[in-house]
Amino acid sequence: MAVETNGTRVPPKGIDWICVSPKIGSELVVTSGDELKLVYPQLGGDPRQFEHLDFRYFRLQPMDGPDVDANTRATVEYCMKNPRWILSLQTHKYLGIQ
Numbered sequence: 769m770a771v772e773t774n775g776t777r778v779p780p781k782g783i784d785w786i787c788v789s790p791k792i793g794s795e796l797v798v799t800s801g802d803e804l805k806l807v808y809p810q811l812g813g814d815p816r817q818f819e820h821l822d823f824r825y826f827r828l829q830p831m832d833g834p835d836v837d838a839n840t841r842a843t844v845e846y847c848m849k850n851p852r853w854i855l856s857l858q859t860h861k862y863l864g865i866q
Contacts, residue, residue, distance in 0.1 A: 773798060790818065805856055807831050808843045815846065815853055827856035
């Protein structure tokens, strides 16, 4: 069983895959898991502040909205300069499947 969480509450036992997508400004209580997925760029959301946490994968996802093209370029650039971070795309949006 897999779960994606904002990491503000401890997940139930028996989860096989934990993806934490932190919300900036919230207290993060889940500090380990399979992947950490951060929306980028965000005010106060510097990816480096999460790198000390115990996750197998660190993913950056471009922030949606009116600046999605610029945010996607910034996210790709960040990942290229910081290979610990992997680009994460919401493919369904690119395919027009909402």
